[in-house]
Amino acid sequence: MVSTFGSLATAYRGLTAARTGLDVVGQNIANVNTEGYTRQRVTQSSIEAAARVGLFSSGAQPGQGVSVDGIARIGDRFADAQVRGAAGAAGYQGVRASVTAALESSLNEPSTTGIASQLTKFWSAWQDVSNDPSAAAPAAVLLGQANTIAQTLSTGYKAVDDQWTSQRQQLDGLASQLNSAATQVADLNVRIRTATQQGVSTNELVDARSALTEKIASLAGGTVRDNADGTVDVLVGGNALVSGDSARQVKVTGDYTLATASSGVSLEWTHRAGDPISLDGGSIAGSLSVLAPAAPGGTGGVLAEAAASYDALATQLAAQVNAVHSTGTTADGTTGHAFFGFTAGVSAARGLTVLPTGASTIASGNGTGGALDGSVARAVGQIGLSVGSPDRTWGSIVSTIGATARTEADRSTLTDLAATSAKGRQLSTAGVSLDEENVNLLTYQHAYQGAARVMTAIDEMLDTLINGMGRVGR
Numbered sequence: 001m002v003s004t005f006g007s008l009a010t011a012y013r014g015l016t017a018a019r020t021g022l023d024v025v026g027q028n029i030a031n032v033n034t035e036g037y038t039r040q041r042v043t044q045s046s047i048e049a050a051a052r053v054g055l056f057s058s059g060a061q062p063g064q065g066v067s068v069d070g071i072a073r074i075g076d077r078f079a080d081a082q083v084r085g086a087a088g089a090a091g092y093q094g095v096r097a098s099v100t101a102a103l104e105s106s107l108n109e110p111s112t113t114g115i116a117s118q119l120t121k122f123w124s125a126w127q128d129v130s131n132d133p134s135a136a137a138p139a140a141v142l143l144g145q146a147n148t149i150a151q152t153l154s155t156g157y158k159a160v161d162d163q164w165t166s167q168r169q170q171l172d173g174l175a176s177q178l179n180s181a182a183t184q185v186a187d188l189n190v191r192i193r194t195a196t197q198q199g200v201s202t203n204e205l206v207d208a209r210s211a212l213t214e215k216i217a218s219l220a221g222g223t224v225r226d227n228a229d230g231t232v233d234v235l236v237g238g239n240a241l242v243s244g245d246s247a248r249q250v251k252v253t254g255d256y257t258l259a260t261a262s263s264g265v266s267l268e269w270t271h272r273a274g275d276p277i278s279l280d281g282g283s284i285a286g287s288l289s290v291l292a293p294a295a296p297g298g299t300g301g302v303l304a305e306a307a308a309s310y311d312a313l314a315t316q317l318a319a320q321v322n323a324v325h326s327t328g329t330t331a332d333g334t335t336g337h338a339f340f341g342f343t344a345g346v347s348a349a350r351g352l353t354v355l356p357t358g359a360s361t362i363a364s365g366n367g368t369g370g371a372l373d374g375s376v377a378r379a380v381g382q383i384g385l386s387v388g389s390p391d392r393t394w395g396s397i398v399s400t401i402g403a404t405a406r407t408e409a410d411r412s413t414l415t416d417l418a419a420t421s422a423k424g425r426q427l428s429t430a431g432v433s434l435d436e437e438n439v440n441l442l443t444y445q446h447a448y449q450g451a452a453r454v455m456t457a458i459d460e461m462l463d464t465l466i467n468g469m470g471r472v473g474r
Contacts (some may be wrong), residue, residue, distance in 0.1 A: 006050070008458045010065035014451030017044055017066045019443035024071055028432045030440075036211040038430040043069045073203040077226070079426040080210060084217035086223065086419035088281030090412070091218040093292060095286030096302075097412035099167060100405040103306055106159040109398045115156065115313075116398070118149045119384060119391050126381035131375030132359070134331075141356055142362070145338070149317070150352040157310040157349035164258040164291065164303045165370055168265060171252050171287045175447035178219045178241075178284065179249045181212045182234065186247035188212070189231035193245075196230040220267075221281030237277040239269070254291075258307055258326065259347065265291045285473065302404060309397045310349035317390040318342070320383050328363025328376030337363050339380075 021042045031037040047064040107180040108114045125142040132138055175337040188209040195202045213224050213234060222236035227244070234242040241248055254265030267284060279285035292301030318340035325339040339362075343351030356362045365373025384391050 005462075006064065007056050008455065008462070010063075011451050011455040011458060013047070013065035013067070015448060015455065017042070017068050018444045018448035018451055020068050020071075022441070023447065025211060025441045025444060028437050029434065032432045032434060032437075036207050037432065038073050038203070038207050039432045040211070041072050041074055043072045045069055046309070071201050071203060073206055074430060075210070076426065079422070079429055080214075081224070081287070082422045083419070083426050084214055084222075085281075086415070086422040087218040088221035089212055090419040091283035092221075092281045092286040092289075093408065093412040093415040095283045097405075097408040099163070099286075099290045100302055100401070100408045102158065102163060103302065104164065104401050104405040106156065107398055107401060108156075113152075115149070115152055115394050116391065118152050119394065121145050123381045123384035126377050128288060129359075129362065129364055130377035130381060132375060133362075133372065133374045134359060136359050139356075139359035139362055143356060143358075146354040150340075150354060152204045153310055153314050153349045153352055157307055157347060160260045160303055160307045160310065164261075164307070165256055167287055167291055167303070168252075168254070168256050168261075171265065171291070172341040173282065174219055174284045174287065175250055177251045178216060179247075181216050181219070182235045182247040185212050185216070185232070185234060185242045186245050187210055189242070190245045192230045202230065212405070217282065219282045220277075220279050220284050222279075229409055230312075237279055239277070261291075262293060264293045264301075273459055273460065298400075299377050302401075306397075306401060307347070307349070311347050313390055313397065314342075314348040314352045316393055318348075320390065321380055324380045325363050328366055330363050331360035335363065341364075414440075443453060 024040050024042050028039050044066050047067050049063050109116060111117065122142075122145045125138070125145045128138040129142050188205055192205050192209065193201045195205065209232065215234065216222060216234055216236070220236045220241075222234055222241065225233040225235065227233065231244050232242070233240055233244065237246075241250075249270040250267055252265060253268055254263070255261040266290060267279065267288060268274065268276055279288070290302050292304065294300040294304040298305050300308075318338075322338040322340055326336050328337075329335050330337055338355055341353045341355045342348055343353055344349075362377070364377040365375050368383050383389055
């Protein structure tokens, strides 16, 4: 009878294991569309036969059924690490591609209102003035075109400045997201450690933490290190952003305007001011790279380099035009007059101004050819055809920015593909397959039915044993 009751317990354990399997399959199916969910499986093992002594100890003995050891999360830490690495690279390149694309668009080239077209009209206006130096109409057209160029340069520079400020403000938001994610990971570490100590499943908590570490990687790169107690450490720039149940905070330092941010923008620890964090990827690193100040050789941040290009073009235009114009004579017989000037206290591109106010203040000739002498105006008009003209400088600027934008877009495409591929490999292991779950559903269903049938058979045996034996002679 002891053996028979033991068989009843074995059947019960089979029922329990099958029911747990059905519950897990239901959980998987319910979360088939849940982002970040990792499929689960019941882990079970057989229970060995009980030791028996005494009169009934001889003969082979079966085991005592099945033990449900836990519910495993079918994840792959190596695939997770690849996803985080790819997310960091994609985040970095995504920011750079977006910024350079917007910068290229702000150039407004080629178009009839771009700087290239305005320069062509400007040189043509000088030729018109050279044909009739004393006429008011050609002079008015020239001065209007000169002011248009100055305004276009100022508008272009302001567009870069505004883009720089916008990116700087976005960087504050990215840092806040990083701090929030780090705090949440530390909180989940505590909950996971406590649940592990209590023997409670932590699969859903680990899923939530994995999603957060992936977000951290897309923001700031970094690596994740598993600890024996179920917690993880998140390292950024070689230092711990999250260590067990504690999370460190970061802050962005630097001004919000391009003109006042000569020292650049950096990410620092709040508890260690003045110590920049060296990031190896993520959208924060991408933002910091485009916000870097200009550097010799054009190797600085793309926005600061673009602003410096506008200033250089304005300075070159003024210098070349003024060099020729100052040799000419105005209507009052004086020479040495500049055509362009600069407003003090602002950048060259934003401070470019036109000094003459009419035909009498434009030095069209050299004073030796009479009222129709337009030699100086003609010489200024020829500047656009020279090898080192502002037109060619602007063409080089546009080509450089266009090539950079194209390169960054191509790199972003490649890193996005790598991130998608890594995510696909992760999902091939961790994702829920409805076909597989339906097969498992049928398997556990039949196992449950079989265990129930065994229990029914044992129940009938016990009924016969208890109620049907010993009736002879009554």
